[in-house]
Amino acid sequence: MLDRAFDFLFHQASLFPRQDCLSARRGKEWTRLSTTDTVERVNRISLGLMGIGIEKGDKVAIAADNCLEWTLVDLALQQIGAVSVPLYPTCTLDDARYILAHAEVKLAFAGSASLARKLTDALCGSECPIYGFVQIDGIAGLDELEAQADQARVDELDTIRAGITADDVFTIIYTSGTTGRSKGVVLNHRNVTSTVRSVAAHTGLPQGSCRALSFLPLSHIFERAGVLYYMYTGTAVYFATVETLSTALAEVRPHTFSAVPRVLEKVYEKLVGKARTLKGVQRRIYLWALRIAENYEPSRSLSPLGALQFALARKLVFSKWHAAMGGELRWINVGSAALQPRLARMFWAAGVVVSEGYGMTEAAPVISANPFSARDVRIGTVGIAMPGVEVRLADDGEILVRGPNVMVGYYKEPELTAEALAGGWLHTGDIGVVEDGYIRITDRKKEMFKTSNGKYIAPQIIENKLKESAFIDQIMVVGDGQKYASALIVPLFEKLREWCSDHGIAYTSDSEMARHPRIVELIDREIKRFNRQFGSWEHIKKFSLVETPWCVDRGELAPTLKLRRKVIAERCRHLIESMYAHPEPA
Known part of the structure; x- marks a missing residue:
């Protein structure tokens, strides 16, 4: 039945054994574990955990970047019934202290010396031991835990594994939301x-x-579910980081990966920046092909002339993009935030399927996704509900979800659980519409605000539309209690540099460029162009350009890259106040 997460590893061992089940770069070389090696190490770690007294139901924290050891320990915990409690490597000391105490963690793993120090500080006064995935002074290593494995207890491990059921808790994930204290989402197998x-x-x-x-x-x-999906389908997993992505693409030549929109945006920025290095005819051809890619609609038939132009653009330009991504990339799953349609179209044009989906931690996580076929994809939507998942809209447009993927509840939070699962449906907090079975997210229920004129504004739908501009990277719409809506905008500097080069505008820094009257005028034209698609009360009347992109490390974005609106509003308070310090423009 494969109804326990660790079953997927044994499924692969039975049907699709690989020499590169799990791989990671060590220096200049890739370390590869076969499926057989992976099973052996997982069992050894499970025995080691049993040897130090970890039992079913015990909570174990993992704080590390992606690596082989993360998945090995995760699988080892699963098959003895222990409950993993992941911590984002970027989480603050205060958040770590809260999570470790709230979850009553009995053991912790650290992926680096800095994370070991964070865990040590967060566990101050606790007897909870810490093990390191790498060699860390004063911290026992994973090899020492594996040395605790008692092969005489293999039969006991088999018995424990056989006793794990689909209803047993798989993990508790503390969601780093955009507001308030994190909640522990309890997911079972x-x-x-x-x-x-x-x-x-x-x-x-x-x-x-x-x-x-x-x-x-x-x-x-x-x-994490993605890695299990790869195991289930007999797909080799190569661990990398966003920083080493270009190198990994060239060396691994992957067929697929999962990404957030920001990753694809960075690829787009590099492609746009490439135009500035070309001259004459080459540059004109490149920009012509880029325009074709940005307007490509995979589900739409091309005219004979359009098909000829597309074939020429693919031969001259798109094929080079595909080669730069390893040459064998075919499928990308995208989630976590809204994907700009131009990015999806560009990858489709290059021969890479982009399936934008929708989910949340409480739904483990996938609720819907676009099909992989060009005929059925609808760019700009988050696709159709997954098999076995039901979706309906509440009277106010909130998306409700029901299915076997919906969480058990929030750890130690019965009132919040009852609220989130009222009526047997998961209340997502997202507002959306369903068109012929395809879901389109329009906003977050709690992020809607009212102007002083009594008009409601859904900021996300406006933000997503304005981000279709080639010159806008990030945007946050504000105006709660004010007469009109305004926006904080982080420009797409790579594109602006190209525009400045084409229009003979000189500057010495991005900061100076963002203040240039011609740039301000350009962004103003873009806003007015998109304003025409909204009601008059939704128009962006003023804007301020922010010179530094918002990021996770400074707390302006959640780890899922969603805007932390309160943090951004506080840090940009002077900009917001300046937009409302003078009368509304005509």
Whole structure:
């Protein structure tokens, strides 16, 4: 039945054994574990955990970047019934202290010396031991834990493994939300395995023949379920980081990976920047091909002339893009935030399927996704509900979800659990519409605000539309209680540099460029162009350009890259106040 997460490893061992089940770069070389090696190490770590007294139901923290050891320990915990509690490597000391105490963690793993220090400080006064994935002074290593393995207890391990059920808790993930204290989402094995099986059925990924890159944080259920999906389909997993992505693409030549929109945006920025290095005819051809890619609609038939132009653009330019991504990349799953349609179209034009989906930790995590076929994809939507998942809209447009993937509840939070699962449906907090079965997210219920004129504004739908501009990277719409809406905008500097070069505008820094009257005028034209698509009360009347992109490390974005609006509003308070210090423009 494969209704326990660790079953997928044994499924691969039985049907699709690989020499590169799990791989990671060590210096200049890739360390590869076969499926057989992976099973052996997972069992040894399980025995080591049993040897130090870890039992079913015990909570164990993992704080590390993506690596082989993360997945090995995760699988080892699963098959003895222990409960993993992942921590984002970027989490603050205060958050770590709260999570470790709230979850009553009995053991912790650290992926680096800095994370070991953070855990040590967060566990101050606790007897909870810490093990390191790498050699760390004063910290026992994973090899020492494996040395605790007692082979005489193999039969006992088999008995424990056989006793784990689909209803047993798989993990507790503390969601780093955009507001308030994190909540511990309790997911059981059924939640996660149902997601893996439904995604595999939806995508139809070829079994036993693919390679995948894993670089999103394993502390988030999106990538963690993704690794299990790869195991289930007999796909080799190569661990990397966003920083080493270019190198990994060239060396691994992956067929697939999961990404957040920001990763694709960085690829787009590099492609746009490439135009500035070209001259004459080459540059004109490149920009012509880029325009074709940005307007490509995979589900739409091309005219004979359009097909000829597209074939020429693919031969001259798109094929080079595909080669730069390893040459064998075919499928990308995208989630966590809204993907700009131009980015999806660009990858489709280059021969790479981009399936934008929708989910949340409470749904383990996938709720819907676009099909992999060009005929059925609808760019700009988050696709259709996964097999076995039901979606309906509440009277106010909130998306409600029901299915085997929906969480058990929030750890130690019965009132919040009852509120989130009222009526047997998961209340997502997202507002959306369903068009012919395809879901389109329009906003977050709690992020809607009212102007002083009594008009409601849904900021996310405006932000997503304005981000279709080639010159806007990040945007946050503000105006709660004010007469009109305004926006904080982080420009797409790579594109602006190209524009400045074309228009003979000189500058010495991005900061100076962002203040140039011609640039301000350009962004103003872009805003007015998109304003025409909204009601008059939704128009962006003023804007301020922010010179530094918002990021996770400074707390302006959640680890899932969603805007932390309160943090940004506080840090940009002077800009917001200046936009409302003078009368509304005509």
